[in-house]
Amino acid sequence: MDDLATLAVHGAKAEKPQNEPVSSPIYQSASWTFRDLDEVDAVYEGREAGAIYGRNGTPNHRALEALFAALHRAESAVACASGMSALSATFLGLLGSGDKVVASQDLYGSTLNVLRDLGRFGVQTVTIDIGDVAGVKRALKGAKLLLLETASNPRLRVPDLPKLSALAHQAGAMVVVDNTFASPYHCRALEHGVDLVMESLTKFINGHSDVMLGAVAGKKDLIEKIRTVAVRMGLVSNPYECWLAVRGAETLELRMERASRSALELAQFLERHPKVRRVHYPGLPSHADHETARKVLRNGFAAMLSFELEPSRTSVNALLHHLRYIKLALSLGGANTTLSHPATSSHRFLSPQEREALGLHDGFLRMSVGIERLEDLRADLMQALEAV
Ligand SMILES: Cc1ncc(COP(=O)(O)O)c(C=O)c1O
Structure with missing residues (x-):
């Protein structure tokens, strides 16, 4: 009998090296084997290190x-x-029907839309202006969660995290901060009194526009509630993307140092440029x-x-x-340095009135500054602004 079929499944055996590779391996397996039922129990109960199934996570x-973390x-x-x-996962793990969320009106458009969706499940959201401390205090009465962005998308509003966290805690609410724009290089939000810090790792942590990922950090008991939902509902990523983000993060400080220095110069x-009506940079x-930014960032x-620019699509084009x-x-x-146009993308699904209230007109552009040479970026903007 030809054993090709069995060899094709079982033949790829290699010895596990005893020494450690410099770059960790990618554990591209959705499923893991166990010695016996005792090992299954030990891994589930955390008594032995091990992996269970792709949705539970890999090394x-x-x-x-x-x-x-x-x-x-x-x-x-x-x-x-x-x-x-x-x-x-954070909302689904921590909120239930009847709960109230107080959210900055300046959040990323999709976040505002998710909060709106949660209304169908009995979670009510009230939006606030982070600069109106008395208004925030009023809104926090009876709230379960305060949601902020360290530097908001796209107006770069920076909330007074210590002050607003204290107000939320007095009202019995926990504080979640989306720290995507700042990254840990510019803000360790937990040090300012917030309970949970979340980031889209798709952005600065990975840093190369080639993965989709997110993470939340904080106290273990809160994180375990969020993890349970993430695993159960399948909100988890795959090993390769996690590996890429770990690799990308190695250069986080170098990238952020260069990019933020250039961002200040470009701002x-x-x-000073006559074609530019207003710049938003903290x-x-x-x-x-x-x-506030001097304190928080x-x-x-x-x-x-x-x-x-002037409120015109023609000028932007x-x-x-x-x-x-x-x-x-x-x-x-x-x-790489990129531009986005909130009115047609991140904030496209807000109503025209909501966009107007935030000042997101057709001439409003958001720039993510990359690591190119500053002089080239400045020259590029200078020559293109001539054409506006
Ligand atoms: C501030 C902020 N939070 C969250 C997200 C969502 O992240 P992702 O696209 O990785 O789902 C984005 C995306 O642009 C963002 O800008």
């Missing part, structure tokens, strides 16, 4: 979670398939939250800025047609 998931000096972390799944350049004294003011390096792309946090 690559655990490595990314350990990394994210370490970067935020958190007790624990859970990785999910995207920033939105990390937020969704100053744009603020590092500029003209920004409403400059003083560290190592500079991050790599995201927004600027306003003229700029886009003339830029050589800076491309329109609907994400952020990569090595």
